Amino acid sequence: MVLSPRSKLGRDVTRGEYVVIEEDVEIGDDVEIGHHVIIRKGVRIGRGCKILDGAVLGKRPAKASLSATTADVQRFDPLVLGEAVTVGAGCILYVGATLGDGVFLGDQATVREDVTVGDQTILGRGVTVENKVSIGRRCKIETEAYITALSTVEDYCFIAPEVTFTNDNFLGRTEERRKHFGGPTLKKGARIGANATLLPGIVIGEDALVAAGSVVTKDVPPRTIVVGTPARVLRPVPEEQLIENQVFYDGDTQDQKVKK
Template identity: 70%
Template sequence: MIHITCPDTVTLGENVVIEKGVTLGENVQIGHNVVIKSGVVVGDGSIVLDGSILGKLPAKAGLSATTGEVVELPPLILGKNVTVGANCVIYRGASVGDGVFFGDCATVREDVSIGELTIIGRGATVENKTTIGMRCKIETNAYITAMSTVEDYCFIAPSVAFSNDNYLGRTEERKKHFAGPILRKGARVGVNATLLPGIEIGQDALVAAGAVVTKDVPPRTIVAGCPARPFGEVPEEQLIENQTFYIR
């Protein structure tokens, strides 16, 4: 018999696969055709919609430079009141805070932490070794590359692309320099913008739509263009500290 911790208040759909050592909290709802791998913890009140996979182990491609050898990873932990949309894949070794929302078809890799009340949009990808803060919005089809940092209250528009390899897959030298972008608290990135490896977007800075960011952006600065250049300062009324939803 496979052992799971499953209160009477849990609702399970059809064709659900639950491996050993899974813990489901009170009032959890699991949709049809969901796969929950061993050791996963799903917090109270969470919802996992049809076709999602929780706790998937990474598979290392022969030429992958950022996926390490497959080692023992801690279990995937979902906090309370998390919503996982249909056909999402969330890997073992991720940690998800309370109230996080995943749109349909989102993917989150191993060694990722996501803070409370953050939104990961439909089809967005968060690669391994990445930290995302609380109350962020990462919208549809955004690509967050491995080894990135996104601090609290950041906004990332649809189809934004992060990068972490200035050598574009050539030479062993590149492995010494891998680094994803860093977004400081309250930074915003417009639709279709591209951030080069290791770039730091300062607190409350704004990257305009379609910009290609090749240099660090100072705090509270607007940049635009290809390559991105300073365009002005973020208006006082738009600063994160002046928003009604901001919690100090």
């Protein structure tokens, strides 16, 4: 194991074989670190986290010559994990990402730089979250979903397996495209069915539902079900399915601030 003397470990931190912890890392109490884990310079890990075998924390981005969204500036805030975060085997988490308390990442998930993930959100196995993305609290993003750069996912959203977000209507041609980059926005409680594709810049309204396999080419009204290619309005979301009527719903962040 390689442990920099310039890093700080809390009480009862367990470490597997062949772990590398670089300088200026801070690890809280009761953290479990598996075998072959690499923790790069400056990472912050909260109390009670679990980092499973082969994970890489604090990776720095590499900019390809034709990359349109990766920043040229190589200065990023540290990767920060809140309390009780689980990082699955083989995950890669970049610098400049912040994960809230209780976040769960399945094996081989990737979270790029300039990303925030809210408390108690689940990212399933093989999920890819590109750079400059905001994901709210208590979301569930399932296996192999792809969240493209410059997207927003608000609280309580559900994204089924192999959903694809897109952010470039020009498909990599002409310099005009650089003025229009932007991924989809999912408002609170929106749900996206398996294998759906969301085109750049569209807004999925609060508590709306996109059926499996749909291709969404324009904004979806709140509390509305859309289906097909291209997606069209089918009917309203049933009252009993609305997020406000679910047992796990505890209000949004603003509601909680008002109550306090």
